[in-house]
Amino acid sequence: MTDVYVIGIGMTQFGKHPDRTAAGLGAEAVRGAIHDAEIDPRAIRTAYAGHVFQPMVTGQQVLGQVGLAGIPLANVENACSSGATAIRGSFLDILAGEADVSLAFGTEHLTGAFKGAFTPGEDDPEAAVGATMPAVYAMRARRYMEEFGLTREQLARISVKNKRNAALNPLAHFKKDITIDDVLMAKPIAEPFGLLDCSPVSDGAAAVLLASGDWVKRHGDPSRAVRLSASALRTGKVETAPGSMTFEELTRDTANDAYERAGVGPEDIDFAEVHDCFTIAEVLRIEGLGLWEQGTYPAAVERGEADIGGRLPVNPSGGLLGKGHPLAATGVAQVVELVKQLRGDAGSRQIEGAKVGIAHCRGGKTVGVEGAACTVQILTK
Amino acid sequence: MTTRTPVSFRPHDLVVDDDGTGFLRGSRCPSCGAHYFPTREVCAGCLTEDLETIPLPTDGTLYTYTVVHRSTPAFEVPYVLGYVDLPGPVRVLGQIDADPEEVAIGMDVHLEIVPWGTNDEGTPLLGYRFAPGGDA
Numbered sequence: 001m002t003d004v005y006v007i008g009i010g011m012t013q014f015g016k017h018p019d020r021t022a023a024g025l026g027a028e029a030v031r032g033a034i035h036d037a038e039i040d041p042r043a044i045r046t047a048y049a050g051h052v053f054q055p056m057v058t059g060q061q062v063l064g065q066v067g068l069a070g071i072p073l074a075n076v077e078n079a080c081s082s083g084a085t086a087i088r089g090s091f092l093d094i095l096a097g098e099a100d101v102s103l104a105f106g107t108e109h110l111t112g113a114f115k116g117a118f119t120p121g122e123d124d125p126e127a128a129v130g131a132t133m134p135a136v137y138a139m140r141a142r143r144y145m146e147e148f149g150l151t152r153e154q155l156a157r158i159s160v161k162n163k164r165n166a167a168l169n170p171l172a173h174f175k176k177d178i179t180i181d182d183v184l185m186a187k188p189i190a191e192p193f194g195l196l197d198c199s200p201v202s203d204g205a206a207a208v209l210l211a212s213g214d215w216v217k218r219h220g221d222p223s224r225a226v227r228l229s230a231s232a233l234r235t236g237k238v239e240t241a242p243g244s245m246t247f248e249e250l251t252r253d254t255a256n257d258a259y260e261r262a263g264v265g266p267e268d269i270d271f272a273e274v275h276d277c278f279t280i281a282e283v284l285r286i287e288g289l290g291l292w293e294q295g296t297y298p299a300a301v302e303r304g305e306a307d308i309g310g311r312l313p314v315n316p317s318g319g320l321l322g323k324g325h326p327l328a329a330t331g332v333a334q335v336v337e338l339v340k341q342l343r344g345d346a347g348s349r350q351i352e353g354a355k356v357g358i359a360h361c362r363g364g365k366t367v368g369v370e371g372a373a374c375t376v377q378i379l380t381k
Numbered sequence: 382m383t384t385r386t387p388v389s390f391r392p393h394d395l396v397v398d399d400d401g402t403g404f405l406r407g408s409r410c411p412s413c414g415a416h417y418f419p420t421r422e423v424c425a426g427c428l429t430e431d432l433e434t435i436p437l438p439t440d441g442t443l444y445t446y447t448v449v450h451r452s453t454p455a456f457e458v459p460y461v462l463g464y465v466d467l468p469g470p471v472r473v474l475g476q477i478d479a480d481p482e483e484v485a486i487g488m489d490v491h492l493e494i495v496p497w498g499t500n501d502e503g504t505p506l507l508g509y510r511f512a513p514g515g516d517a
């Protein structure tokens with residue numbers, strides 16, 4: 001089987017872009033990836049576009065703006081996992097021999113589409129009685145507090161860590177360090193969460209170009225190519241009995257698919273970008289991925305083990321809490337960060353000696369399902 | 382002046398009797414015993430297709446909760462929201478009719494039928510919440 005490599009990355013500034021469109025942001029990210037790869041765009045054979053709240057065929061609008069026409073493109077919607085699912089499309093095309101170079105991007109003009117607290121779909125019976133996304137995660141946090149003695153301050157530290165990392169990332173939405181007190185004193189959203197426990201509503205886009213191992217040998221720059229060793233995707237199971245809300249079986253199962261494909265285990269992972277849509281979410285993801293034992297991650301954050309320079313840095317880019325969360329762009333931006341770190345191009349947030357990175361997204365909620373779509377990607381240098 | 386009879390806010394999920402009592406409607410799988418709310422066509426455990434529609438028990442325990450301070454315009458904040466485990470077992474989300482200080486994980490709660498605004502035609506609606514304590 002062929003190996004798959006990331007040969008180019010592109011990303012816009014994440015933040016509020018009132019005068020831009022999803023297509024314009026997407027085109028900027030795609031042009032960035034093409035320039036980064038230093039390839040003739042006509043080498044691109046297939047494309048996948050992730051977006052959630054954007055007009056239909058936003059992907060084709062992006063291709064139009066960059067002058068690419070004719071190639072197959074599919075628009076992909078998998079809630080917050082849309083961008084990562086687009087990458088999987090490109091990954092599979094290369095494995096199947098359908099393309100030797102494939103483009104995947106995610107773009108979202110969220111401030112134009114959306115305001116206020118996220119709710120599940122309109123016909124959702126839980127939304128009908130007052131569920132919001134922050135409330136659902138807040139309930140998981142409350143249960144975790146009860147089971148494992150998690151404190152409010154420990155939760156706040158996750159936001160402090162990720163915003164500190166974001167302050168080192170020029171493309172991040174948040175640019176300022178914050179204190180634990182800032183998190184505790186922020187406007188209440190759903191207890192125990194305040195505003196700074198929640199990822200912001202952001203606009204932005206990110207793009208990656210993938211190529212086969214053969215293509216990299218013939219045309220590429222092997223010193224800059226980073227191997228995409230696994231791109232796993234799972235759909236959440238409908239629960240047949242009430243399950244734990246403090247451990248993510250879906251994350252564990254998706255990670256196991258990825259570990260098996262990549263031939264690595266959690267002990268081999270040097271750093272992680274995970275879907276920290278809320279502070280508690282980082283805990284649930286990390287423990288689901290098997291990187292820390294259940295119930296132990298909050299104390300590890302307190303000891304600095306997840307800091308840049310710690311034992312296993314988590315969300316060096318700033319994560320969703322710090323870098324921002326333009327839904328479909330998020331999964332692609334995680335892979336952009338993994339590539340920067342593995343190339344040694346991450347500047348002041350560089351993790352020394354990083355060889356294996358993992359990226360995790362999960363998104364969407366349907367009744368009886370702990371999460372709709374989950375992706376795990378492993379990159380190795 | 383006519384008074385209109387209140388109706389369930391989601392007639393399929395919440396059945397309300399004339400005397401103002403009511404119950405949530407769920408599904409039970411006759412093959413594997415799994416329970417679901419809301420009702421489903423196919424058992425997610427064993428893929429059996431002839432699920433029974435049943436009234437769910439009205440007493441349960443609180444699995445977890447939050448106090449919501451920001452919501453959609455349809456809801457007045459703050460309100461307590463929680464997941465309740467009912468015998469089956471099956472987990473149901475609902476608002477908790479209690480002061481935040483009285484709410485604790487593991488507490489007994491029971492279903493109550495409460496006014497739930499009006500629909501577009503002005504007909505009063507009935508919804509559900511869970512209140513502290515067992516039913517009787």
Ligand SMILES: [Zn+2]
Nearest residue numbers: 410413424427
């Ligand atoms: Zn069954």
